[in-house]
Amino acid sequence: MADVQDxxxxxxxxxxxxxxxxxxxxxLGREHLALHGAAALSLRAVARDLGVVSSAVYxxxxxxxxxxxxxxxxxxxxxxDAVDAAVEPFxxxxxxxxxxxxxxxxxxxxxxxxxxxxxxxxxxxxGYQAPAERTTGPGTRVVTCLMGILDSAYRAGRLAAPDAAVxxxxxxxxxxxxxxxxxxxxxxxxxxxxxxxxxxxxxAVSFEVFGQYGADTxxxxxxxxxxxxxxxxxxxxxx
Amino acid sequence: MADVQDxxxxxxxxxxxxxxxxxxxxxLGREHLALHGAAALSLRAVARDLGVVSSAVYxxxxxxxxxxxxxxxxxxxxxxDAVDAAVEPFxxxxxxxxxxxxxxxxxxxxxxxxxxxxxxxxxxxxGYQAPAERTTGPGTRVVTCLMGILDSAYRAGRLAAPDAAVxxxxxxxxxxxxxxxxxxxxxxxxxxxxxxxxxxxxxAVSFEVFGQYGADTxxxxxxxxxxxxxxxxxxxxxx
DNA sequence: GGATTGAGAGAGCAGTGCTCTCATAACCTT
DNA sequence: AAGGTTATGAGAGCACTGCTCTCTCAATCC
Numbered sequence: 001m002a003d004v005q006d007x008x009x010x011x012x013x014x015x016x017x018x019x020x021x022x023x024x025x026x027x028l029g030r031e032h033l034a035l036h037g038a039a040a041l042s043l044r045a046v047a048r049d050l051g052v053v054s055s056a057v058y059x060x061x062x063x064x065x066x067x068x069x070x071x072x073x074x075x076x077x078x079x080x081d082a083v084d085a086a087v088e089p090f091x092x093x094x095x096x097x098x099x100x101x102x103x104x105x106x107x108x109x110x111x112x113x114x115x116x117x118x119x120x121x122x123x124x125x126x127g128y129q130a131p132a133e134r135t136t137g138p139g140t141r142v143v144t145c146l147m148g149i150l151d152s153a154y155r156a157g158r159l160a161a162p163d164a165a166v167x168x169x170x171x172x173x174x175x176x177x178x179x180x181x182x183x184x185x186x187x188x189x190x191x192x193x194x195x196x197x198x199x200x201x202x203x204a205v206s207f208e209v210f211g212q213y214g215a216d217t218x219x220x221x222x223x224x225x226x227x228x229x230x231x232x233x234x235x236x237x238x239x
Numbered sequence: 240m241a242d243v244q245d246x247x248x249x250x251x252x253x254x255x256x257x258x259x260x261x262x263x264x265x266x267l268g269r270e271h272l273a274l275h276g277a278a279a280l281s282l283r284a285v286a287r288d289l290g291v292v293s294s295a296v297y298x299x300x301x302x303x304x305x306x307x308x309x310x311x312x313x314x315x316x317x318x319x320d321a322v323d324a325a326v327e328p329f330x331x332x333x334x335x336x337x338x339x340x341x342x343x344x345x346x347x348x349x350x351x352x353x354x355x356x357x358x359x360x361x362x363x364x365x366g367y368q369a370p371a372e373r374t375t376g377p378g379t380r381v382v383t384c385l386m387g388i389l390d391s392a393y394r395a396g397r398l399a400a401p402d403a404a405v406x407x408x409x410x411x412x413x414x415x416x417x418x419x420x421x422x423x424x425x426x427x428x429x430x431x432x433x434x435x436x437x438x439x440x441x442x443a444v445s446f447e448v449f450g451q452y453g454a455d456t457x458x459x460x461x462x463x464x465x466x467x468x469x470x471x472x473x474x475x476x477x478x
Numbered sequence: 479g480g481a482t483t484g485a486g487a488g489a490g491c492a493g494t495g496c497t498c499t500c501a502t503a504a505c506c507t508t
Numbered sequence: 509a510a511g512g513t514t515a516t517g518a519g520a521g522c523a524c525t526g527c528t529c530t531c532t533c534a535a536t537c538c
Binding site: 014018052053055 | 515
């Protein structure tokens with residue numbers, strides 16, 4: 001039997017049909033997610049839209065949580081693509097520009113896809129725990145990109161020196177692991193600054209998307225975010 | 240009939256019993272919320288714990304959303320109390336200390352009550368819209384406290400001057416409204432800095448509570464947050 | 479004491495996730 | 509091409525959800 005793991009699988013028709021059906025389910029799930037939100041995502045409703053009885057869907061998707069995981073990966077991928085596409089046009093040495101592009105790309109995607117952003121960065125769906133081994137890869141694309149920009153700027157000598165604040169020794173090992181994992185050169189203090197900037201971007205986006213600012217507190221959210229990004233670029237140490 | 244609005248209502252026994260029952264329902268809801276999370280909050284389960292059939296609960300609580308609103312207000316109140324209690328012991332002119340106390344109080348409450356923190360600052364529960372007129376009051380206690388600290392520091396001349404970044408004119412009206420509403424004196428640029436610090440604190444707390452940092456990326460989350468607060472105090476302009 | 483009213487029970491509707499069995503059609507092998 | 513295998517979908521069913529309705533009864537008020 002030749003069912004050793006050959007990378008070029010011949011794909012029987014049945015396998016192809018299966019893949020197509022799963023893609024349809026994910027697509028429908030994506031629409032339901034965008035329309036009604038994560039917790040309202042119903043396998044039965046997806047089945048109805050697929051023109052099939054609910055139990056049939058379980059042939060393709062193990063459970064509702066499994067579908068959520070698929071949609072999670074799907075959304076992480078799109079966000080990562082959006083960020084990459086926004087950063088790429090800027091010259092490699094325009095660190096500030098790339099940083100600002102990243103931040104605005106995150107925000108724009110979040111505003112465009114609030115339900116999917118909520119799935120990624122909102123409160124965890126109750127009873128659902130994302131399987132780390134399948135989601136950490138796509139889930140770390142944005143922070144990897146951000147840290148890459150910081151690191152390049154540091155290597156180019158274009159990142160302001162760390163301020164007085166000393167990084168607590170208990171964090172040294174963690175930072176060293178991050179540095180190793182992402183192949184970075186930035187010292188601890190700058191890495192900590194990067195982490196703060198990272199959380200701040202998502203804090204600002206989440207406040208806006210989740211409506212924490214209040215109904216009509218800010219009539220010009222674009223300009224508010226722009227200003228935040230300006231300040232964060234300064235915090236990060238760009239030029 | 241003397242049912243004009245007299246502030247000292249005599250409280251008939253029935254009214255008292257009703258209030259007691261509602262308090263019991265909220266208490267049970269709080270426990271369910273803490274244990275199983277917001278979306279898993281079930282009126283039927285609360286009814287079971289109350290030793291009563293589900294329809295009976297509807298005599299006291301209009302709907303599941305109504306119960307969520309009660310729990311929302313409840314949680315906002317507790318968070319506000321925690322923050323106030325943490326800030327209060329510091330001398331009125333130790334602005335940096337009060338600021339740090341506020342930040343740590345938020346984080347500690349969030350870590351202690353992740354489900355309730357999620358209800359307040361996580362993705363909105365699907366299909367549920369918090370009634371602004373009942374939640375904005377308790378919901379703004381923390382930011383009011385923060386802005387109060389900033390404002391006091393500013394009035395005392397203990398807040399660093401704003402950096403070069405110019406605040407976009409489109410934001411002027413919004414900032415003016417906030418200033419008026421909270422009776423503040425801080426100029427736009429410092430208010431914007433305050434907003435950034437505010438979102439950054441909650442961004443960092445949310446990342447930690449919602450597990451966005453990754454499973455065991457940081458072995459010393461306390462020290463990481465401490466460092467973030469140090470940096471944010473600098474950003475805010477304390478001393 | 480009698481009328482009123484509020485509380486709880488119970489049935490019921492429409493929806494959910496998920497499991498099971500059964501028939502059938504598509505597929506692969508000989 | 510025939511026959512065995514298997515993936516697929518249907519349907520029933522269980523336990524749960526929110527919520528509505530009606531009915532009964534006891535507590536309260538006058």
